[in-house]
Amino acid sequence: MADLSTSFLGIHSPNPFWLASAPPTDKAFNVYRAFEAGWGGAVWKTLGEDPPPVNACSRYSVHRDIQGKVLGINNIELITDRPLAVNLEEIRQTKKDWPDRALLVSLMVPCEESSWKSILTQVEDTGCDGVELNFGCPHGMPERGMGAAVGQVPDYIEMVTGWCKQHTHVPVIVKLTPNITDILMPAQAAMNAGADAVSLINTLSSISGIDLDTLSPYHAIDGQYTSGGYCGPAVKPIALNMVGQIARNPATATLPISAIGGISDWHDAAEFIALGAGTVQVCTAAMLNGFKIIGDMTDGLSRWMDSKGYRTIDEFRGKAVPKLTDWKYLNLNYKTVAHIDQNTCIHCGRCFAACEDTAHQAVSMTPLPDNLHQTQYTIIDEECVGCNLCQITCPIPDCITMTEIDTGNSAINWTQHPANPFREQ
Amino acid sequence: MSNAPVASNRLTPEQYQQNFADIKPALSHYQAKVEAARCLYCESAPCISACPTEINIPSFISRIATDNIQGAAETILESNILGGSCARVCPTEVLCEQACVRHHSEECKAVAIGSLQRFAIDNSTLHPHPFSREATSGKSVAVVGSGPAGLACAHRLARHGHNVTIIESHSKPGGLNEYGIAAYKLVNDFAQREIDFITEIGGIDWSYETSLGQTVTLDQLRSEFDAVFLGIGLQGHRRLNISGEDSKHIQYAVDEIAHIRQSKQLSELKVGNRIIVIGGGNTAIDIACQMRRLGATDVTIAYRRSTKQMSATPHEQAFARQNGVRILEWSQPVAAEATPEGVCIQFQKTATDEQGGLKATSESFSLKADMVYVAIGQYFLTDCFANSQHPPDTSHGRITVTPDNHTSLPDVWAGGDCVNKGEDLTVHAVQHGKIAAESIHRFLTAPEQNNSQTD
Numbered sequence: 001m002a003d004l005s006t007s008f009l010g011i012h013s014p015n016p017f018w019l020a021s022a023p024p025t026d027k028a029f030n031v032y033r034a035f036e037a038g039w040g041g042a043v044w045k046t047l048g049e050d051p052p053p054v055n056a057c058s059r060y061s062v063h064r065d066i067q068g069k070v071l072g073i074n075n076i077e078l079i080t081d082r083p084l085a086v087n088l089e090e091i092r093q094t095k096k097d098w099p100d101r102a103l104l105v106s107l108m109v110p111c112e113e114s115s116w117k118s119i120l121t122q123v124e125d126t127g128c129d130g131v132e133l134n135f136g137c138p139h140g141m142p143e144r145g146m147g148a149a150v151g152q153v154p155d156y157i158e159m160v161t162g163w164c165k166q167h168t169h170v171p172v173i174v175k176l177t178p179n180i181t182d183i184l185m186p187a188q189a190a191m192n193a194g195a196d197a198v199s200l201i202n203t204l205s206s207i208s209g210i211d212l213d214t215l216s217p218y219h220a221i222d223g224q225y226t227s228g229g230y231c232g233p234a235v236k237p238i239a240l241n242m243v244g245q246i247a248r249n250p251a252t253a254t255l256p257i258s259a260i261g262g263i264s265d266w267h268d269a270a271e272f273i274a275l276g277a278g279t280v281q282v283c284t285a286a287m288l289n290g291f292k293i294i295g296d297m298t299d300g301l302s303r304w305m306d307s308k309g310y311r312t313i314d315e316f317r318g319k320a321v322p323k324l325t326d327w328k329y330l331n332l333n334y335k336t337v338a339h340i341d342q343n344t345c346i347h348c349g350r351c352f353a354a355c356e357d358t359a360h361q362a363v364s365m366t367p368l369p370d371n372l373h374q375t376q377y378t379i380i381d382e383e384c385v386g387c388n389l390c391q392i393t394c395p396i397p398d399c400i401t402m403t404e405i406d407t408g409n410s411a412i413n414w415t416q417h418p419a420n421p422f423r424e425q
Numbered sequence: 426m427s428n429a430p431v432a433s434n435r436l437t438p439e440q441y442q443q444n445f446a447d448i449k450p451a452l453s454h455y456q457a458k459v460e461a462a463r464c465l466y467c468e469s470a471p472c473i474s475a476c477p478t479e480i481n482i483p484s485f486i487s488r489i490a491t492d493n494i495q496g497a498a499e500t501i502l503e504s505n506i507l508g509g510s511c512a513r514v515c516p517t518e519v520l521c522e523q524a525c526v527r528h529h530s531e532e533c534k535a536v537a538i539g540s541l542q543r544f545a546i547d548n549s550t551l552h553p554h555p556f557s558r559e560a561t562s563g564k565s566v567a568v569v570g571s572g573p574a575g576l577a578c579a580h581r582l583a584r585h586g587h588n589v590t591i592i593e594s595h596s597k598p599g600g601l602n603e604y605g606i607a608a609y610k611l612v613n614d615f616a617q618r619e620i621d622f623i624t625e626i627g628g629i630d631w632s633y634e635t636s637l638g639q640t641v642t643l644d645q646l647r648s649e650f651d652a653v654f655l656g657i658g659l660q661g662h663r664r665l666n667i668s669g670e671d672s673k674h675i676q677y678a679v680d681e682i683a684h685i686r687q688s689k690q691l692s693e694l695k696v697g698n699r700i701i702v703i704g705g706g707n708t709a710i711d712i713a714c715q716m717r718r719l720g721a722t723d724v725t726i727a728y729r730r731s732t733k734q735m736s737a738t739p740h741e742q743a744f745a746r747q748n749g750v751r752i753l754e755w756s757q758p759v760a761a762e763a764t765p766e767g768v769c770i771q772f773q774k775t776a777t778d779e780q781g782g783l784k785a786t787s788e789s790f791s792l793k794a795d796m797v798y799v800a801i802g803q804y805f806l807t808d809c810f811a812n813s814q815h816p817p818d819t820s821h822g823r824i825t826v827t828p829d830n831h832t833s834l835p836d837v838w839a840g841g842d843c844v845n846k847g848e849d850l851t852v853h854a855v856q857h858g859k860i861a862a863e864s865i866h867r868f869l870t871a872p873e874q875n876n877s878q879t880d
Contacts, residue, residue, distance in 0.1 A: 066490055067462040346526040349468030356468075365469065373471035373524040395465055396530060 002305035003312050004298055006040065008278040009171040009196045009256060011129040013040035013102035015298050016273065016313055020260050020281035021045050021106035021132060021175070024291075026080055028090035032097070037291035038298060041102025043199075043281065046079035046134045047087050047119065049109050053078045053140070058219040061208040063234065072232035072262075073284055074208035078140045079108050084122070092126040102279075104173070108134040108146050111156060113163045120168040130170045132258075133161065135186070136177035136202025138229045148202070151177035154189035161193035173258060176200040176242075178235075183242040187252045197256035198246065199281060201239045203229025232284040236262030240275060247276030247321045265293075266300030273313060274320035331411040336386035336402040338362070338379045344399040347374045351390035351400060359389050430699075430766040430795040434692045435720025441691045444718035448609045449513070449540065457544040461490035464536050467526055472538060475524035477852045478505035478859065482521055486541055498549030501542055502556070505859075506580045507573050509619050510602055511852045512543035514610050516707075518740045520852070554625040559586035561628070564869040567592055567650040569637050572600020573851045574656035574841030576623050577858030578865075582654075583628040585866045590650070591629060594636040600658060601842075602851065604683035607711040608691075609718070638809035643816065647836055652865045655817075655824060655832070655839040656858060659803035665703065669761030674768040678702065678712040678800035685715055697795030699723040701770055703758055704800030705735035712798045714748040724750045725792065729757040729775050729783060757785070767795040805843055821845045830861035838865055 004015040018041035019025050019034050026045040034042055055078055063072045080087055095103045105128045109115040123131060134141075135151030142149035150156045157174060164172045174190035176183065178201040190198050205227050211218050217225040239261020246252045259277035263269055264285040272280050285293055310316045340351065340363075347368075355363040362383035368374045379390075391400040415424045436444070452460065464486040472482040480501050488497035501508035515521075517539035522528060525535035565588045568575045576598075579589045597603060602616040623629075635641055637657060646653045662677045664670060674697075688694055696719040702709045705728035713724050728735055731754045732742055745752065753772075760771040774788035805823040810816030817832035818825040823845040824832055830840045840857025842849055848857075 067459070346530045347467075347471065348465045348526040349470075350465060353468035373474045375469050375471075 002302040002310060004040075004302055004305075006279055006313055008102070008258065009130060009173075011041070011102045011104070011171065012100070013279070014038075014100060015040035015294075015301075016277075016279045017269065017294055017297055018042060018102060018104075018258070018279050018281045019286060020283040021104075021134065022283040022287075023075075023077060024283060024286050026082070028094050031094055031103075034286070034291045034294075035094075035098045035101050038294045039101070039291065041104070041129075041279070043132050044087065044091055044103065044105040044128070046106040046108045046137070047084055047123065048079045048107075048146075049115060049119065050084050052081045052083055055081045056221055058221050061218045061228070063206075063208045063230070063232075070232060070284075070288055072206075072208075072230050072234040073287070074206045074228040074230050075203070076139045076226060076228040079106075079134070079137070084119075088122055088126055091123075091128055095127045095129075102130075103128050104130040104132050106132045106134045106175070108137065108141060111145060111150060111160060113167075116160060116163045117167040120164060124168050124170055128170065130173060130196070131164065131168060132173040132175050132199055133164060134175050134202075135160070136175045136200075138177060138179050138203055138205045139227060148177040148179055151175075151186055151202070152180055154185045157186050157189040158193045161190050161195050165194040171196040173197045173199050175202055175260075177202045178238060178242060178261075179205050183245055184249050184252060187246045187249075187255060191252055191255050195255070197258055197278070199258035199260055200242055200246075201235065201261045203231045204235055204238065206230030231262065232288075233262045233264050236264075236268060240271065243272060243277055244275045244321065244324050247318065248324045253321075266297045266304065269297060269301055270304060270316070271320075273317050275324075276318040276321050278317070328414040330413055332414065332417055333407055333409040333412050335405040335407050337381050337384040337405055338386070338388075338390050339401050339403050340377055340379055340390075341399050341401070342376070342378075344396050345377065346396055346399075347377065348395060349375060349377060350393040350395065352377050354389050354393045359387055360385050363390060431695050431697050433695050435696055435698075436692070438692065440720075445609050445612070445691060447612045449543075451547060452537070452540050452544045454548070457489055457541060458492075460537050460541055461486045463527060464490070465526060471524035471526065472521040472536075476504075476521050477848070477850065477856045478508075478511070479856075480504040480508065480521075480542070482538055485545055486536065486538070489541055489545055494545055495549045497545035498551070499555050501545055502551075505852070505855050506577055506623055507602075507619060507851070507855045508542060509546040509622075510573070510606075510611060510616060511855065512539050512546060513615065514602075514606055515539055515850065515852050516738050516740065519738050551622050552625065554622070554627075556580075556584055556626055558584060558626060558628055561588070562586040562869060564588065564651040565590065565649075566652045566654060566865060566869075567646045568654045568656065569646070570594075570600055570656035570658060570841070570843075571598035571620070571631075572656055572658055572841055572854060573602055574854035574858040574861075575600065575654065576620065577855040578654045578656065578838075578840065578862045579629050579858075580623045580626060581859050581862030582865060583626045585862070587628070587651075587866070587869060589629045590632055592632050592635045592637065592641065592646070594634065594640075596633050598631065598633075600656070601854075604686055605679060605708075606686070606851075607682065607715055608686050609715075636809075638811055638813075643810055643813040643837070647815075647834070651836070651869055653837045654858070654861055654865065655837065655843060656841045656854070657809060657839075658842045659823075660806040660808070661804040662799070663802040663804060665758055665761075665799055665801065667758055667760050669763065669768070672761055672763055672768050672797075674763075674795065675761060675797040675799060678704065678708050678798040679803065681798055682708070682712055682715070685719070691719065694719060696721055697767065699767070699794045699796075700725070701792055701794040701797045702726045702800055703770075703797065704728065704802070705730065705732075705737060706800060706802070707737045707741055709798075709800035710737045710741045710745045710750075712800060713745055713750045716796075716798075717748045717750055724748075725753055725794075726750060727753045727756040727758065727770075727772060727792075729755065730777075731755065756790075757783075759789070761797070764793055767793065768797055769793045770797060803842075828860075829864040830857050831864055836868070 006016040021043040059077045137147030141147035174195045258279045259272035260281040269280045352363045394400045485497040485500040521538045522535035528535035569592045571593045702713045756772045778784040824839040826844045838861035841854035
């Protein structure tokens with residue numbers, strides 16, 4: 001079996017699956033249950049200065065698809081609402097009882113060096129493996145000048161990270177907010193200040209929906225609501241992109257990444273690792289299914305690694321990064337066309353509707369001679385631009401395939417293309 | 426349970442209630458949403474063309490999926506005003522659900538279109554009536570028969586602003602929906618409630634206990650009304666033509682089905698213990714299953730060909746077997762003899778000959794029964810036109826109609842079982858009535874029609 005053990009910033013864990021700093025890691029009770037279930041590590045829910053904040057009652061709301069599956073969750077929970085001393089004592093005991101697991105602590109205090117110095121000293125004393133600076137929380141805490149209020153200003157990131165590197169000996173991970181325009185700027189700021197790693201993404205600012213009976217959002221708080229943070233399967237593509245951009249950018253390429261964002265099963269984890277992540281952090285999937293899913297995640301990941309011949313996580317980490325490029329470097333002579341397998345086609349015509357109404361009129365529709373009610377759909381090769389939309393709309397796996405066509409033309413990208421007036425000569 | 430040959434009160438009150446409850450329970454809101462989400466919203470959806478009334482099925486299902494139940498119901502009713510009863514009685518497994526692409530996908534499970542249709546109708550608000558009448562045309566139409574064809578025709582005509590008088594021979598409306606459907610398929614008086622809904626549009630009058638050919642003639646109707654629609658069904662019962670057939674222990678299945686439907690107290694019905702049903706259609710299935718559910722212990726359907734050739738669908742046949750009904754193939758009755766308790770039917774085993782026709786074999790057997798129900802079909806009786814000077818053409822056995830359900834007479838249309846379209850389902854009858862109403866409307870509003878009125 002493949003070896004899932006991970007060493008990230010010198011922090012060892014039996015597998016790359018950490019629980020993200022979030023409600024599941026608020027207390028020793030939960031973290032013990034997670035470690036018993038097999039989680040490789042946990043980032044303790046964000047600690048702040050005493051007195052702890054007070055949380056609102058109705059704090060999660062959901063975004064579902066039409067079949068009722070959860071696409072994402074919106075939350076407005078603040079950092080831990082338990083006294084600092086209680087958390088510190090539990091962290092100390094947890095690390096003592098679970099020495100083989102990674103145990104990190106998320107932190108958020110006001111932007112004053114003395115505040116950071118004070119909490120870092122206390123946290124380091126628990127024996128934890130590292131700290132994660134919460135510069136990402138988009139709800140509540142930014143109103144108090146913390147969380148995303150720091151993460152959205154690269155200069156503040158650099159300043160606070162610098163203080164932390166100065167006042168602690170344990171590894172410092174900077175947790176980034178996706179509520180910015182270019183993820184490279186905060187990543188670069190963290191790197192400039194000597195951050196050992198970044199973790200991303202924190203939640204996206206969101207409103208999960210409006211109840212059309214009350215014209216308030218779902219789970220309003222006494223008739224009112226506020227923006228929350230969105231997480232879960234729907235944010236995964238956004239997280240993948242941000243992780244990938246940091247991993248492929250030459251200036252930040254060496255910055256270790258702990259990936260977060262909609263990781264729901266071993267496929268997701270493998271994808272983030274292939275894009276360069278050293279560990280993956282999970283929250284929503286555990287909140288929706290319980291800690292037991294870790295067994296399925298590690299089993300699936302190690303069997304996939306076996307099937308591909310990867311003995312360790314490092315053997316496939318980052319393998320997808322070199323293939324990520326700018327649009328201008330894509331081969332414009334690469335050509336695929338769709339093909340509909342008539343043996344598996346169920347004649348729903350979804351490909352026709354999509355192509356005819358919204359794309360390139362490359363699907364033909366002809367009545368089937370031997371069946372009154374069915375229609376045959378075929379691709380008009382000359383019209384097909386290979387956009388994949390028909391394949392996306394098809395409900396039958398592998399019914400529509402995109403076949404590569406040899407055009408006989410050599411590869412050419414936009415920088416070389418005759419249609420580009422600014423092409424490189 | 427009594428083993429007496431013919432007896433009432435064979436079951437406990439609870440058993441009667443259970444056996445004649447809705448056979449296909451309604452979907453809950455949650456079940457409907459889950460099922461609706463399975464619809465692929467096909468382009469050129471095969472279910473639509475497989476529905477004789479061309480209901481826009483993907484559209485109504487999409488409305489269910491998005492909590493627009495009222496919109497779903499009105500989408501259904503726009504195409505089929507009897508969408509509620511069709512949802513319950515249609516053999517969807519050979520219509521829309523047969524065509525459903527999900528039926529042909531690997532999961533091989535069609536979207537439950539019939540159940541979703543019922544959900545939409547049952548969970549919408551149909552009062553006040555969702556359709557309104559156009560301005561009154563001043564034209565009047567006689568609709569003879571208030572079965573599905575007549576009701577669909579009457580409603581569509583009323584929408585177009587015409588005044589409709591429904592001529593009904595019974596004292597109660599509904600036709601086959603009221604008298605010809607197994608009791609557990611249309612529970613809680615659904616047929617009558619549906620008629621109340623349909624007539625709520627206004628402009629529809631009733632003339633009960635008025636029988637074409639007896640109380641009123643077609644000639645009279647044609648002179649009194651601007652147009653006539655005939656939805657008069659089939660009144661003739663096919664006979665076995667065997668000796669001893671006139672025994673009181675041998676009856677027509679359709680009469681007994683009507684009797685059961687109209688029964689106020691099922692326990693009072695006198696039911697045989699050993700039953701033979703002769704025939705291979707859905708009527709045979711309906712009477713056989715109802716007899717089992719009324720407490721008969723031994724029910725046999727005897728059919729002269731194989732089950733593959735039965736007009737009852739495989740689904741209906743399976744339902745019969747689930748009800749403990751035995752199906753005998755290749756068995757043709759040749760004689761009936763009276764016994765002290767009932768009747769003994771002599772059967773000859775049959776086979777197909779080289780040309781695919783039916784031939785008798787030398788093998789024979791006999792079965793005793795307390796009651797025998799004959800369900801070998803009905804035919805059109807021309808008696809209703811006997812006293813008319815100008816009857817419509819019936820030279821092909823039923824009333825000859827064009828694709829528009831127009832008869833050979835310029836002002837007479839017909840639909841449902843009485844026409845020669847080779848379509849015998851409730852949903853076909855609804856479509857006939859709808860097509861005819863549109864044709865009648867065009868006729869009544871055509872300029873030449875108005876000219877002839879002023880001459």
